Amino acid sequence: xxxxxxxxxxxxxxxxxxxAEHGFEGFRLRPIAAAAGIDHSTLHHYFRxxxxxxxxxxxxxxxxxxxxxxxxxxxxxxxRQHLNEIATAVVxxxxxxxxxxxxxxxxxxxxxTEVDIDHDEQGWRDALAAIFNEGIEQHVWSMNLNVAASxxxxxxxVKGIRLxxxxxxxxxxxxxxxxxxxxxxxx
Amino acid sequence: xxxxxxxxxxxxxxxxxxxAEHGFEGFRLRPIAAAAGIDHSTLHHYFRxxxxxxxxxxxxxxxxxxxxxxxxxxxxxxxRQHLNEIATAVVxxxxxxxxxxxxxxxxxxxxxTEVDIDHDEQGWRDALAAIFNEGIEQHVWSMNLNVAASxxxxxxxVKGIRLxxxxxxxxxxxxxxxxxxxxxxxx
Amino acid sequence: xxxxxxxxxxxxxxxxxxxAEHGFEGFRLRPIAAAAGIDHSTLHHYFRxxxxxxxxxxxxxxxxxxxxxxxxxxxxxxxRQHLNEIATAVVxxxxxxxxxxxxxxxxxxxxxTEVDIDHDEQGWRDALAAIFNEGIEQHVWSMNLNVAASxxxxxxxVKGIRLxxxxxxxxxxxxxxxxxxxxxxxx
Amino acid sequence: xxxxxxxxxxxxxxxxxxxAEHGFEGFRLRPIAAAAGIDHSTLHHYFRxxxxxxxxxxxxxxxxxxxxxxxxxxxxxxxRQHLNEIATAVVxxxxxxxxxxxxxxxxxxxxxTEVDIDHDEQGWRDALAAIFNEGIEQHVWSMNLNVAASxxxxxxxVKGIRLxxxxxxxxxxxxxxxxxxxxxxxx
DNA sequence: AATGAATGAGACTTCATTCAT
DNA sequence: TATGAATGAAGTCTCATTCAT
Numbered sequence: 032x033x034x035x036x037x038x039x040x041x042x043x044x045x046x047x048x049x050x051a052e053h054g055f056e057g058f059r060l061r062p063i064a065a066a067a068g069i070d071h072s073t074l075h076h077y078f079r080x081x082x083x084x085x086x087x088x089x090x091x092x093x094x095x096x097x098x099x100x101x102x103x104x105x106x107x108x109x110x111r112q113h114l115n116e117i118a119t120a121v122v123x124x125x126x127x128x129x130x131x132x133x134x135x136x137x138x139x140x141x142x143x144t145e146v147d148i149d150h151d152e153q154g155w156r157d158a159l160a161a162i163f164n165e166g167i168e169q170h171v172w173s174m175n176l177n178v179a180a181s182x183x184x185x186x187x188x189v190k191g192i193r194l195x196x197x198x199x200x201x202x203x204x205x206x207x208x209x210x211x212x213x214x215x216x217x218x
Numbered sequence: 219x220x221x222x223x224x225x226x227x228x229x230x231x232x233x234x235x236x237x238a239e240h241g242f243e244g245f246r247l248r249p250i251a252a253a254a255g256i257d258h259s260t261l262h263h264y265f266r267x268x269x270x271x272x273x274x275x276x277x278x279x280x281x282x283x284x285x286x287x288x289x290x291x292x293x294x295x296x297x298r299q300h301l302n303e304i305a306t307a308v309v310x311x312x313x314x315x316x317x318x319x320x321x322x323x324x325x326x327x328x329x330x331t332e333v334d335i336d337h338d339e340q341g342w343r344d345a346l347a348a349i350f351n352e353g354i355e356q357h358v359w360s361m362n363l364n365v366a367a368s369x370x371x372x373x374x375x376v377k378g379i380r381l382x383x384x385x386x387x388x389x390x391x392x393x394x395x396x397x398x399x400x401x402x403x404x405x
Numbered sequence: 406x407x408x409x410x411x412x413x414x415x416x417x418x419x420x421x422x423x424x425a426e427h428g429f430e431g432f433r434l435r436p437i438a439a440a441a442g443i444d445h446s447t448l449h450h451y452f453r454x455x456x457x458x459x460x461x462x463x464x465x466x467x468x469x470x471x472x473x474x475x476x477x478x479x480x481x482x483x484x485r486q487h488l489n490e491i492a493t494a495v496v497x498x499x500x501x502x503x504x505x506x507x508x509x510x511x512x513x514x515x516x517x518t519e520v521d522i523d524h525d526e527q528g529w530r531d532a533l534a535a536i537f538n539e540g541i542e543q544h545v546w547s548m549n550l551n552v553a554a555s556x557x558x559x560x561x562x563v564k565g566i567r568l569x570x571x572x573x574x575x576x577x578x579x580x581x582x583x584x585x586x587x588x589x590x591x592x
Numbered sequence: 593x594x595x596x597x598x599x600x601x602x603x604x605x606x607x608x609x610x611x612a613e614h615g616f617e618g619f620r621l622r623p624i625a626a627a628a629g630i631d632h633s634t635l636h637h638y639f640r641x642x643x644x645x646x647x648x649x650x651x652x653x654x655x656x657x658x659x660x661x662x663x664x665x666x667x668x669x670x671x672r673q674h675l676n677e678i679a680t681a682v683v684x685x686x687x688x689x690x691x692x693x694x695x696x697x698x699x700x701x702x703x704x705t706e707v708d709i710d711h712d713e714q715g716w717r718d719a720l721a722a723i724f725n726e727g728i729e730q731h732v733w734s735m736n737l738n739v740a741a742s743x744x745x746x747x748x749x750v751k752g753i754r755l756x757x758x759x760x761x762x763x764x765x766x767x768x769x770x771x772x773x774x775x776x777x778x779x
Numbered sequence: 780a781a782t783g784a785a786t787g788a789g790a791c792t793t794c795a796t797t798c799a800t
Numbered sequence: 801t802a803t804g805a806a807t808g809a810a811g812t813c814t815c816a817t818t819c820a821t
Contacts (some may be wrong), residue, residue, distance in 0.1 A: 055243040180392035183385045190372030198370045205367035209396035430616040557651035557759045565748030572744045579741035583770035
């Protein structure tokens with residue numbers, strides 16, 4: 032019973048690693064089955080098609096990003112904390128972000144991938160907007176701060192460093208500095 | 219005489235479009251040849267291998283980004299101008315950025331792609347650094363501004379909006395605002 | 406169950422016939438698969454590569470030459486009997502020898518073919534040496550007979566008639582006559 | 593003018609070497625042209641088809657075997673001398689015999705190759721028969737000697753050692769010994 | 780649930796040859 | 801004579817998927 036789940040998990044993990052290493056361009060089912068120790072036709076009992084397996088990988092990836100916002104912190108600190116956690120993750124688990132990038136690119140051609148990613152991103156978007164709105168309320172940031180644009184800027188920046196673990200920390204720090212209250216509120 | 223060049227060009231263009239539309243995952247040579255109106259074996263007369271054709275596409279793409287910095291402008295305006303041009307390009311020619319993203323991802327597995335991209339990026343990096351350094355000299359920005367980190371932030375942000383033409387303008391504007399002198403220098 | 410073996414067998418036979426008819430120069434996989442009544446990609450299910458199929462053909466051929474020495478006969482008669490059997494085989498199943506010749510030639514470029522053939526030949530060589538040695542012991546042949554050279558002479562002669570079924574009988578008879586006791590022992 | 597002949601020669605030599613090294617299985621025109629320093633389509637000005645080039649190679653090979661019988665020697669010595677020269681040639685120029693073997697095998701499928709080889713072999717056959725006949729006349733060998741069979745035995749033996757330079761000398765010596773007068777005439 | 784056999788589409792690449800220049 | 805472009809047939813091999821066991 033859990034055997035079945037374990038097999039599925041093993042397949043998803045193997046697929047995840049394969050995508051991280053070779054991208055979708057080189058993503059083949061046979062090696063995945065082999066890595067899970069089963070015959071390649073048995074794989075189809077767990078995932079009817081290749082697309083199904085990819086969907087499961089996407090779900091696996093997004094599930095790793097359950098928002099871990101620290102609502103007890105003040106807005107600016109919360110933003111900094113959040114970005115630092117991401118920067119750390121990029122360094123510690125680079126494959127996660129590589130696969131996410133592959134999926135992002137793939138979403139352009141695959142509607143269902145796009146939907147899943149969009150849904151996931153919306154949660155993130157909302158959480159970021161909450162930070163900025165709260166910060167404006169608390170006069171941490173000026174009323175003139177464009178919340179929507181700021182949210183997108185943060186998101187774009189994070190996406191832009193997904194492939195550059197070595198630059199992650201300095202980039203998020205620089206972004207936080209630019210958003211730091213002492214500068215913006217005095218404007 | 220130029221017939222020959224035209225054929226090559228036609229193949230590169232067809233390949234470019236195919237990658238833009240289907241990514242490398244679905245990149246096949248036969249349709250490329252067909253799009254250029256030649257037999258698929260004739261394609262190998264121009265590009266011995268698939269990799270050779272991809273290299274030509276990469277060159278084609280990077281050649282579109284010959285630095286168009288406006289050195290007559292003051293630093294902050296130059297940065298804004300530069301980013302606005304990129305934002306416009308993302309809207310006007312989104313495929314260019316999609317393909318660039320595909321290549322960026324591919325560079326992780328293909329050494330020669332990586333080298334070419336790195337070389338191209340270095341030019342961009344240098345130009346951005348020049349802007350910030352000049353700005354600091356002219357007291358547009360504080361001496362405390364971390365130039366390297368700022369450069370990487372700009373690059374990351376641009377990479378992060380490559381797939382989102384709809385957000386490009388507001389994101390680069392927001393970034394420019396954060397870098398705008400009146401805020402930073404008074405800090 | 407034996408279906409599977411039959412398929413393999415059928416492929417090996419088809420390959421054997423194709424080599425006999427067209428040599429390795431014209432040896433193509435698609436017709437082999439067609440002759441066995443299967444899709445050409447299914448062939449790869451049984452033999453991963455062309456070389457694997459060729460190895461199977463080689464094995465098939467050598468297995469047809471299981472030594473059939475008649476140890477109950479006296480040495481000279483044994484030699485004659487052995488050579489006559491070969492001469493008959495050359496006439497009755499010429500393709501077997503043609504393919505063997507192709508493989509011999511191929512062994513020059515293919516190490517693994519060479520190893521297999523050498524192994525097979527060694528058995529033959531030993532059996533022939535046994536005949537001559539025994540004959541010398543029994544004073545059928547003079548002590549001065551060069552066993553090693555005689556063995557190689559027999560082998561060379563047999564190889565030399567593989568392509569000439571029409572000459573096989575007279576050649577082996579002539580060789581036997583030269584080795585006939587009444588001539589050699591009186592020397 | 594001789595330029596043209598030189599080119600042809602160069603192509604034939606290159607083809608000869610290629611066949612010696614890779615056999616007909618791996619015989620391709622492009623490398624031949626390259627080895628002769630010309631474009632692969634230019635090759636077709638000298639040899640309209642691949643078969644034409646092969647025919648030229650065959651001619652080149654057979655021309656190397658102009659009978660060099662030493663008619664001043666007595667029959668037995670002439671045979672020995674002839675076989676020794678062949679044994680030496682097998683050691684000194686093994687490629688010549690390798691290519692000859694390839695051609696022999698090919699003759700089974702290519703009528704024109706067969707004709708050329710047969711014609712060449714007939715000359716050799718006649719020369720050998722002359723030796724044996726003369727020997728019988730001079731009472732070197734018994735009247736009972738089967739001339740035709742002896743000729744074929746010699747030919748078969750030589751063909752059988754073409755691929756074994758290391759065994760050539762001992763084999764021809766052994767054959768000569770068996771044909772040596774002191775043994776046969778006393779029978 | 781699991782497998783090995785089978786399939787058919789299709790991948791990239793190479794070849795001998797011809798044609799126009 | 802020489803060449804580069806072009807062709808089309810064919811090469812080996814791989815893939816995702818289905819089917820019978």
